[in-house]
Amino acid sequence: MTTLVKSITLEEFLQLSETKPASEYIEGKIHQKPLPQGEHSRLQGKLVTTVNGVAEPQKTALAFPELRCVFGDAAIIPDISVFRWERIPREPSGRITNRFETYPDWAIEILSPDQSQAKVLRNLLHCSQHGTELGWLIFPEEASILTIFPNQRVEMLMGTDPLPVLSNIDLSLTVEQVLSWLTI
Amino acid sequence: MTTLVKSITLEEFLQLSETKPASEYIEGKIHQKPLPQGEHSRLQGKLVTTVNGVAEPQKTALAFPELRCVFGDAAIIPDISVFRWERIPREPSGRITNRFETYPDWAIEILSPDQSQAKVLRNLLHCSQHGTELGWLIFPEEASILTIFPNQRVEMLMGTDPLPVLSNIDLSLTVEQVLSWLTI
Numbered sequence: 001m002t003t004l005v006k007s008i009t010l011e012e013f014l015q016l017s018e019t020k021p022a023s024e025y026i027e028g029k030i031h032q033k034p035l036p037q038g039e040h041s042r043l044q045g046k047l048v049t050t051v052n053g054v055a056e057p058q059k060t061a062l063a064f065p066e067l068r069c070v071f072g073d074a075a076i077i078p079d080i081s082v083f084r085w086e087r088i089p090r091e092p093s094g095r096i097t098n099r100f101e102t103y104p105d106w107a108i109e110i111l112s113p114d115q116s117q118a119k120v121l122r123n124l125l126h127c128s129q130h131g132t133e134l135g136w137l138i139f140p141e142e143a144s145i146l147t148i149f150p151n152q153r154v155e156m157l158m159g160t161d162p163l164p165v166l167s168n169i170d171l172s173l174t175v176e177q178v179l180s181w182l183t184i
Numbered sequence: 185m186t187t188l189v190k191s192i193t194l195e196e197f198l199q200l201s202e203t204k205p206a207s208e209y210i211e212g213k214i215h216q217k218p219l220p221q222g223e224h225s226r227l228q229g230k231l232v233t234t235v236n237g238v239a240e241p242q243k244t245a246l247a248f249p250e251l252r253c254v255f256g257d258a259a260i261i262p263d264i265s266v267f268r269w270e271r272i273p274r275e276p277s278g279r280i281t282n283r284f285e286t287y288p289d290w291a292i293e294i295l296s297p298d299q300s301q302a303k304v305l306r307n308l309l310h311c312s313q314h315g316t317e318l319g320w321l322i323f324p325e326e327a328s329i330l331t332i333f334p335n336q337r338v339e340m341l342m343g344t345d346p347l348p349v350l351s352n353i354d355l356s357l358t359v360e361q362v363l364s365w366l367t368i
Contacts, residue, residue, distance in 0.1 A: 141302075154336050154337075
């Protein structure tokens, strides 16, 4: 993670050219996301597939990997952003917009080795403070998932604990199940 | 951190001989604390001194470093445990007991490099669920402090944010001030 010390505004940040990995802007500072690796990529891909597998046919929600969400004077990119169907920003034509200027309903972060936990947690708390109903912070090394509920209430889940999902998504998952996706 | 996979009971754990660094027991598993190092030791020492500097003369509370607290089927050792004066366990003679079989009112953990973030957070949430009013998780590398309030509500503080303390302790601190103790 690289942090620029010089403070810039959100509008200035949004004019900058893209970086790879992508950069986020929160509390006046720019942070570059870590280089995605195996475990991270597997969980991200499988979660998007699993959520969309039930939510897309039922038109209840959509999961987006690496989507920049701009809201609350920040531009963050959760590993996965899930939007309820009716909250997906659309052009008048019905086409999905390119700029998402709102919070996701469910934000998921997967901790990478050596990634700053304080920073990903801060992103999820920023989401929660601005309307996100549910957050997950997945700790692959520790087989645990921290869940974030409204009013920034948190709970650490593990093993066979059932995982909370958005109310309109027909999905039952335990922590164990999600982590078992790492073994193929 | 070492984790024994074999599950044992709390009573069995409490019969084991001490380790150095000390070991904790939570959710059926034993975890050894990391070897304490410079930043950790400095913050731990200075916080104990600062809290006791105001709380001991006023007999409002006492801060204990590395104290084993046994409650809720766990034996955990926060880096600092603060007890309100009237809740400090005492023998009939008035002397402090050796075994603390209750939760601290305020628990503080200082993240060490390479320490499991999920594990220290789990310890603090265990405290919160069992009656601890306030938790701090200090991230020295990221100059942030995660604060844990009743019902496991959390807030990430940084910079000049004022830090919450127990209501009866006459202390005003900001995140910046606490982290400035690392520079002598």
